[in-house]
Amino acid sequence: MADDELLAAINFGNGFPPSRYASTGSYLHNPGSAPLQYETLGRVLRAAADRSPGRRALRSRREGVTMTYEELLDQADALGCGLRARGLGRGDRLGVWSHNCAAWPLALVAAARVGLIPVAINPVYEKGELSFCLKKTGVKALLIGDRLPSRDYHRQLCELVPELPAAAPGALRAPDFPELRLVVTAGKEALPGTITCDSLIKDYEKSSKNAVTAYGAEISPDDGCIIHFTSGTTGEPKAALDTHFGIVNNSYYIGRRNTLHEGDHTVCVQVPIFHALGSVITVVSALHHGAALVLAGPTYSVSANADALYGDKCSVVIGTPTMFVDLVSAARKRGTPHRVGVALTAGAPCSPQLFMDIQKHLNVESVKSIYGMTETTGSVFQSLPGETMERVTDTVGYLQDHVEVKVVDDDGRVVPFGSPGELLVRGYNTMACYWDEPAKTREALGDDGWLRTGDYFTLDADGYGRVVGRKKDIIVRGGENVAPKEIEDLLNAHPDILESQVIGVADARLGEELCAVVRLRDGACVTLADVTRHVTGRLARHKVPRLLRTVEEFPKTASGKILKYKLREMVEQGLL
Numbered sequence: 001m002a003d004d005e006l007l008a009a010i011n012f013g014n015g016f017p018p019s020r021y022a023s024t025g026s027y028l029h030n031p032g033s034a035p036l037q038y039e040t041l042g043r044v045l046r047a048a049a050d051r052s053p054g055r056r057a058l059r060s061r062r063e064g065v066t067m068t069y070e071e072l073l074d075q076a077d078a079l080g081c082g083l084r085a086r087g088l089g090r091g092d093r094l095g096v097w098s099h100n101c102a103a104w105p106l107a108l109v110a111a112a113r114v115g116l117i118p119v120a121i122n123p124v125y126e127k128g129e130l131s132f133c134l135k136k137t138g139v140k141a142l143l144i145g146d147r148l149p150s151r152d153y154h155r156q157l158c159e160l161v162p163e164l165p166a167a168a169p170g171a172l173r174a175p176d177f178p179e180l181r182l183v184v185t186a187g188k189e190a191l192p193g194t195i196t197c198d199s200l201i202k203d204y205e206k207s208s209k210n211a212v213t214a215y216g217a218e219i220s221p222d223d224g225c226i227i228h229f230t231s232g233t234t235g236e237p238k239a240a241l242d243t244h245f246g247i248v249n250n251s252y253y254i255g256r257r258n259t260l261h262e263g264d265h266t267v268c269v270q271v272p273i274f275h276a277l278g279s280v281i282t283v284v285s286a287l288h289h290g291a292a293l294v295l296a297g298p299t300y301s302v303s304a305n306a307d308a309l310y311g312d313k314c315s316v317v318i319g320t321p322t323m324f325v326d327l328v329s330a331a332r333k334r335g336t337p338h339r340v341g342v343a344l345t346a347g348a349p350c351s352p353q354l355f356m357d358i359q360k361h362l363n364v365e366s367v368k369s370i371y372g373m374t375e376t377t378g379s380v381f382q383s384l385p386g387e388t389m390e391r392v393t394d395t396v397g398y399l400q401d402h403v404e405v406k407v408v409d410d411d412g413r414v415v416p417f418g419s420p421g422e423l424l425v426r427g428y429n430t431m432a433c434y435w436d437e438p439a440k441t442r443e444a445l446g447d448d449g450w451l452r453t454g455d456y457f458t459l460d461a462d463g464y465g466r467v468v469g470r471k472k473d474i475i476v477r478g479g480e481n482v483a484p485k486e487i488e489d490l491l492n493a494h495p496d497i498l499e500s501q502v503i504g505v506a507d508a509r510l511g512e513e514l515c516a517v518v519r520l521r522d523g524a525c526v527t528l529a530d531v532t533r534h535v536t537g538r539l540a541r542h543k544v545p546r547l548l549r550t551v552e553e554f555p556k557t558a559s560g561k562i563l564k565y566k567l568r569e570m571v572e573q574g575l576l
Contacts, residue, residue, distance in 0.1 A: 025414035026407035026421065026459040030399045036428060037252060040219045040244040041112040041284070044252075048290050049073040055264070057287065060102040060295040061308055067102070069290070073113075074208075075201050076106050080114035080215070081208040082200035083141055086170045086182050090115040090218050093137045093227070096274070097121040097130065097153060098145030099298040103186035103197050104273045105283050107143050112225065112244070114215040119227045119239070120274040123151065123299075127160045131176075137227055137239050137435055138179040143197065146187030148298060154191045157183065165192035221245040227435055228276050230374045239435035242280075242377045249428050250377050251285040253401045257382045258316060258342050258368065260289035265341065268314035270296045270305040270323055271560070277346050281370065281378045282318050291316070300560075306330040309362075313338050317362070320347035320560035324358050325498050325519075331361040339363055346370045346378075347560055351492035352393035359389070371396035371467065375431045375444065375451055380405065380423075381465045395464040403427040406450070407459045420468050420483075423457035424450040456483065473564055475504030475512050482514065482543055484564075487535070491516060494534050496524035501554060502545060503568045515547035517567050517576065519554065526550070549576040 037044070049057075053070035060066075067075070083094065094116045096107050111118040119137045121130065123145060134142070144153035158164050163174045170182045172193065183194045190196050204211075225244040229237040242250075255261060267286045271278040286293050294312045297304030305327060309317055317340060319327070324345060331337060343364040345355075350369055359367050368383035369392060381397040399405060406414050407421040415421040430451045433441040445451055456468040468474075468483040475482040484502035491500035498519040504512035520526055528548040535544055555566040570576045 024416060026417050026419065027405070027414055028399055028459065028461075028463060029404045030401055030463065032401040033256075034401070036245075036402055037248050038221050038245060039248050040216070040221050040223075041225055041247050041251075042109075042114075042216050042219060042244075044248050045109055045112060045287055046073060048287060052290050055290060056292040058102060058105060058293045058295070059312070060100075061304070061312075062295070062298055063102055065102040072106065072109065072287075074205065076109035077113055077208040077212040078201040078203075078205040079106060079197060080110035080116070081211045082204040083110065083116060083182070083184075084114050084211070084215060085204065086141070086200075088116055088140055088182075090215075091117060091224060092140045093117050093119050095119045095121055095134060095137070095139035095142040097123060097125070097142060098186055098274075099123045099148065099151065100269065100273050100278075100295050101145055101186050101298060102295070103143060103145075105287070105293065106197070108226070108273075108279065108283065109287070113212055115219045115223065117224045117227060117241070120229070120279055122229065122274055123153075123272070127156055130156070131160055132236065133229060133239075134177055134180060139177075140179050141182040141184060142180065143184045143186060144194075145298075146185065150299070154185065154194065158192075164194075167193045169193065169195040219244065221248070224432065226279065228274075228279070228374050228377075238437060238440060240374050240377075240431040241433050241435050243432050246377055246428050246430070246432070247280060247284060248288075249402070250280055250379060251288040254281055254370070254379050254382065255285040255289040255291075257370075257379075257384060257397075257400075258285070258344060259366075259385055260286060260291050260316070263315075263341075265289075265291040265316050266312055266314045267291050267293050268296060268305065268309045268312070268317040269293050270300070270308070270317065270319050270327075271347075272300070276372075276374050276378050277318070277320075281344075281346060281372075286316075302326040302330055306334060309340070310334065310337050315341040316344070317342075318344045318346065321345055321350045321354055322348075322499065322554070322556070322560055322562070324350075324354060324362075328354070328357045328361045329498075336361065336363045339365060342366050342368060344368045344370055344383075346372070348562065351489045353489070353493040355389065355393045367392055369396050371465065372429070373453060373455075376425055376429045376453075377431065379429060380425050380453075391464070395460075395466050397464065399463045399465070400427075400429065403429055405459060405465070407457050417461045418458055420456055420458050423453045423455045423459075423465070425453060426450050473503075475502075475514060477504065477507075477510050477512050477514060477542060487514070487516070487539065487543055487545065490535050490538060491518065491531065494526065494531075496521050496526050496530075499554070501562055501564060501567055503564050503571065505547065505568060505571050513547060514543070514545040515549060515571055516545035517549045517551055517554070517571070519552070520550055547571070551576065 049069040296308035371381040383397040404426040507513035
């Protein structure tokens with residue numbers, strides 16, 4: 001390779017792609033700024049603890065719990081060895097059905113250290129949904145959260161598994177759940193049929209050192225590391241399995257893009273840990289790079305999140321656009337906080353206006369975005385350090401290290417750069433499979449390993465991407481395809497609109513008509529005429545909403561994603 005070509009390839013990995021060597025079609029591969037790590041998560045986390053054993057790793061504000069890295073690893077090792085001693089073997093699934101609490105990251109680290117696969121279960125799931133998750137993944141041990149005023153995990157579990165209260169801990173026999181043997185509670189009280197997390201740690205803290213070394217030697221980087229359930233907005237949730245290799249490298253490169261490897265960072269955890277945004281992008285990425293985690297509260301609370309951000313002087317805060325809308329509103333009332341290093345938006349497209357509000361009102365040095373999905377364990381595109389605000393507001397970031405992408409039309413043909421189509425992804429960041437669903441895995445990944453995202457996307461030759469919308473969210477009005485995001489970004493710039501969602505509702509003449517659903521600032525009033533004036537001259541006429549509805553809150557999944565199909569149903573049924 002000639003010197004100039006070698007230099008171009010090296011620069012591409014540092015954020016300067018050699019576009020003159022790229023194809024004319026929407027395909028790119030980032031060869032990376034550092035080599036991939038063929039390693040297990042357990043060994044990576046041990047190395048992080050060895051580098052800074054006395055540094056704070058975790059603080060749970062509600063529980064009054066603080067741990068250093070050395071304490072976190074010691075307790076996780078004891079917990080992991082206790083679970084193995086109670087009958088769990090390599091590759092067995094450890095379900096975690098809990099709100100955010102200290103036991104959640106502890107269980108995540110414990111599983112990585114001894115070869116178990118944690119299954120992240122939505123804490124607001126009811127009995128039927130929980131039953132589906134337990135059966136789908138064959139959970140052998142289940143960690144449940146302590147009781148909250150709004151949630152009683154043990155009571156719900158006993159209704160689902162009536163054999164639990166009379167069972168000896170670790171000896172559960174339930175015909176409907178033949179694999180489930182052990183229930184562990186994160187609370188201080190040993191409830192009927194359960195054992196506490198604290199007692200398992202205490203029983204095995206002195207004998208775990210040799211055992212965890214033996215268990216760790218069994219684990220391969222290609223082994224399963226964690227299972228996340230998809231949101232299930234179009235059917236039953238699917239269980240996406242990721243490997244140690246994928247999680248190690250995902251968390252490494254995500255952390256570097258957020259500059260977690262530089263300085264002593266404190267990360268505000270306001271997102272639910274059961275979601276990939278919480279578990280990998282926030283928790284594991286911070287632990288990989290030796291940062292401190294502050295759990296703001298057990299469930300979503302604007303005041304608790306603001307208390308954590310201000311009170312612990314967090315330097316990094318991660319959340320969905322809706323969470324940042326709420327934090328910005330809180331900051332308008334509380335005043336400007338200390339200087340925040342990084343604010344990362346994820347989970348849904350973010351409007352340019354919100355990016356600017358975050359930077360101004362939260363006093364953020366670097367506002368960033370990240371694009372990914374459950375099946376890519378977080379990151380496909382992510383902002384680079386030092387990007388201009390124009391780059392941040394206009395794109396979802398730069399192609400992640402060591403990842404391939406292409407944009408294709410409905411026939412699978414690669415489209416030219418800048419043309420819309422479906423985004424496909426290939427690399428270490430894609431899931432290994434949907435657990436126990438080979439047909440759906442083949443449908444999503446294909447024999448060539450390309451993951452179909454279902455997202456309508458445009459790709460630039462310089463390595464940056466833009467979300468046009470979900471393919472299923474594209475509105476077809478009178479034969480014209482309309483992408484909601486462009487309209488939403490403009491509506492969000494209206495001074496009285498906090499958030500907007502544009503949906504297509506049934507129309508006898510046009511097939512679909514555009515309806516804007518908005519959340520307003522306190523005391524504000526916005527009419528359809530106001531909206532029309534705001535967008536006229538800045539949007540083509542066929543993109544101007546003809547209907548307007550207002551809501552106090554959008555229907556959302558527990559991970560904060562807005563359910564557009566629910567909004568559509570509510571409008572068409574006259575509920576809005």
